Amino acid sequence: MKKPKHDPKSRGSSFIFTVMFLLAVFIYTTVIALAGDLNSTLLGPTILFIATVLLLAFMHNRSLQRQLNAMMHAVEQMVDGAMHGRRPSFLFEESRLSALEHRLFRYIEINQASEQSLEAEKNSIKALLSDISHQTKTPLANIMLYSQLLAEQPAADESSRQLVSQISAQSEKLEWLIASLVKLSRLESGMITLQTAPVPVIQTVSRALSQVYTRAEAKGITIRTDCPAQITARHDPQWTAEALFNLLENAVKYTPAGGTITVHAESNEMFTRIEVADTGIGIPAAELEHIFKRFYRGKAARDYEGVGIGLFLSREIINLQGGFMQAVSAVDAGTRITVYLPQS
Amino acid sequence: MPILQIEHLKKYYGKAPQHVKALDGVSLSVGKGEFVAIVGTSGSGKSTLLHMLGGLDRPTEGKVMVDGNDIFAMSDEKLTIFRRRSVGFIFQSYNLVPILNVLENILLPIELDGGTIDQQYLDEVIRALGLQEKIYSLPSNLSGGQQQRVAIARALATKPSIILADEPTGNLDSRTSQEVLILLKQLSVKFHQTLVMITHNESIAQAADRIIRIEDGRLAGDSGPGERADRR
Numbered sequence: 001m002k003k004p005k006h007d008p009k010s011r012g013s014s015f016i017f018t019v020m021f022l023l024a025v026f027i028y029t030t031v032i033a034l035a036g037d038l039n040s041t042l043l044g045p046t047i048l049f050i051a052t053v054l055l056l057a058f059m060h061n062r063s064l065q066r067q068l069n070a071m072m073h074a075v076e077q078m079v080d081g082a083m084h085g086r087r088p089s090f091l092f093e094e095s096r097l098s099a100l101e102h103r104l105f106r107y108i109e110i111n112q113a114s115e116q117s118l119e120a121e122k123n124s125i126k127a128l129l130s131d132i133s134h135q136t137k138t139p140l141a142n143i144m145l146y147s148q149l150l151a152e153q154p155a156a157d158e159s160s161r162q163l164v165s166q167i168s169a170q171s172e173k174l175e176w177l178i179a180s181l182v183k184l185s186r187l188e189s190g191m192i193t194l195q196t197a198p199v200p201v202i203q204t205v206s207r208a209l210s211q212v213y214t215r216a217e218a219k220g221i222t223i224r225t226d227c228p229a230q231i232t233a234r235h236d237p238q239w240t241a242e243a244l245f246n247l248l249e250n251a252v253k254y255t256p257a258g259g260t261i262t263v264h265a266e267s268n269e270m271f272t273r274i275e276v277a278d279t280g281i282g283i284p285a286a287e288l289e290h291i292f293k294r295f296y297r298g299k300a301a302r303d304y305e306g307v308g309i310g311l312f313l314s315r316e317i318i319n320l321q322g323g324f325m326q327a328v329s330a331v332d333a334g335t336r337i338t339v340y341l342p343q344s
Numbered sequence: 345m346p347i348l349q350i351e352h353l354k355k356y357y358g359k360a361p362q363h364v365k366a367l368d369g370v371s372l373s374v375g376k377g378e379f380v381a382i383v384g385t386s387g388s389g390k391s392t393l394l395h396m397l398g399g400l401d402r403p404t405e406g407k408v409m410v411d412g413n414d415i416f417a418m419s420d421e422k423l424t425i426f427r428r429r430s431v432g433f434i435f436q437s438y439n440l441v442p443i444l445n446v447l448e449n450i451l452l453p454i455e456l457d458g459g460t461i462d463q464q465y466l467d468e469v470i471r472a473l474g475l476q477e478k479i480y481s482l483p484s485n486l487s488g489g490q491q492q493r494v495a496i497a498r499a500l501a502t503k504p505s506i507i508l509a510d511e512p513t514g515n516l517d518s519r520t521s522q523e524v525l526i527l528l529k530q531l532s533v534k535f536h537q538t539l540v541m542i543t544h545n546e547s548i549a550q551a552a553d554r555i556i557r558i559e560d561g562r563l564a565g566d567s568g569p570g571e572r573a574d575r576r
Contacts, residue, residue, distance in 0.1 A: 073460060080462040269489050270474050270523045324526045326551075340526055344474070 208244035233272035233341035255280035353406035381552035432499030
């Protein structure tokens with residue numbers, strides 16, 4: 001490793017010092033030589049003395065430089081350590097370096113404290129969300145139960161029955177929304193850690209497909225899969241299947257009867273990609289960049305059931321695994337969503 | 345606060361009146377952590393703009409402010425040091441040193457700066473780019489995508505706050521391009537870096553938060569500061 005260069009200013013001044021020092025030694029030598037009339041007995045010790053002085057000066061200079069380098073090195077390590085949040089060594093010494101270290105860590109502590117308070121605020125919001133989800137579960141289940149009981153009342157007329165079925169449908173939607181929010185808040189707050197391992201993706205894909213198969217069949221949509229068994233990716237099969245299921249569910253929802261959904265998997269250098277392509281209604285270019293946002297729903301999507309959380313949840317799951325999601329779409333031609341999962 | 349601010353930047357080559365206007369009054373501001381794609385046909389001035397941003401070339405007129413400092417008010421020596429510490433460059437042609445192995449290539453900018461190596465950070469970068477098993481290979485034994493990943497690691501080695509990429513996927517096939525792009529994006533989010541990338545490929549530009557169009561040395565379009573939907 002190369003030694004750090006001195007800045008020009010200090011180099012200049014140390015040069016002047018060297019010249020002055022050498023000049024002084026030279027003048028002294030000349031004066032001694034002349035004064036002693038070139039006495040040979042005096043010459044030997046004088047040369048020895050001068051040589052010793054030069055050597056000592058040189059050694060002192062070297063040791064100073066070494067000290068400076070060691071100190072700079074320590075400071076650099078300290079700063080790097082601080083960036084990674086490593087604890088300081090806390091050598092309480094009577095040195096400027098130790099004082100600097102202490103100051104630096106005070107600064108970092110203050111930063112960390114404000115970060116922690118932000119984190120605490122965030123957590124309390126997450127806790128609130130989790131509480132709301134949890135506390136609404138029982139009343140919601142009750143509403144669904146009562147509406148079922150109401151529907152079974154023999155005295156109810158046709159219009160009441162219709163209203164009751166509306167209540168049931170809306171309650172189901174609400175239940176699904178709350179369940180998704182619970183999942184999200186747990187994922188985001190790190191309450192659930194994804195268990196990733198390099199395993200074949202075929203089981204994961206099939207698991208997701210099995211959940212939409214009947215729905216697709218009922219709508220007359222063909223599902224094609226092209227997923228070689230040897231393709232692997234580092235992923236959590238259960239959660240990734242959930243993410244893929246959300247993509248497939250959207251594909252079924254937004255593809256008219258008689259359409260096709262294609263699932264394609266392939267490996268590349270770094271990532272394994274799984275594509276879900278449909279021949280559905282497509283997404284306008286202006287909306288494409290927003291589709292991964294929480295609760296975002298496209299204009300055309302408003303005629304369909306849903307709350308706009310599926311894609312957001314999917315991307316959250318994929319991102320947490322070091323993956324990436326991308327969407328390409330053309331109106332009335334179809335949408336292709338690509339999931340990239342790391343291979344190792 | 346914007347990290348990059350460009351004011352009425354002009355670059356003319358040759359003497360008036362025959363001079364070529366590579367850049368003709370571009371003003372722009374890029375926020376911290378943004379991922380900006382600059383698109384334009386060849387000869388539109390986009391590469392000139394990128395070179396100015398990184399202090400590789402001095403403008404005829406105008407200012408480039410990085411973190412509020414006018415970089416062209418600096419002396420050449422200071423500008424070089426600024427470039428080495430604050431800017432990471434990624435080029436289309438990788439520009440790896442053929443006689444150095446992957447690790448030596450990555451460490452080169454740190455050694456030039458005489459700094460100490462932050463091993464923990466370095467390991468993280470190498471792992472994220474999937475280069476763990478290749479660190480002792482020579483560039484000539486790597487695929488294009490791998491070489492560009494080494495170039496990315498090298499650009500990140502000095503922990504720059506800005507990454508400037510000039511057609512980083514220009515020599516790669518579309519699949520590898522996607523991967524390199526994903527890695528660039530993931531890393532710039534992870535290490536809080538601002539990423540400015542030149543491309544003539546529209547589908548590559550789509551990955552950015554913001555697309556800026558340059559035509560005949562002038563700003564021809566700006567999708568505006570992007571929303572950080574996926575930045576956390």
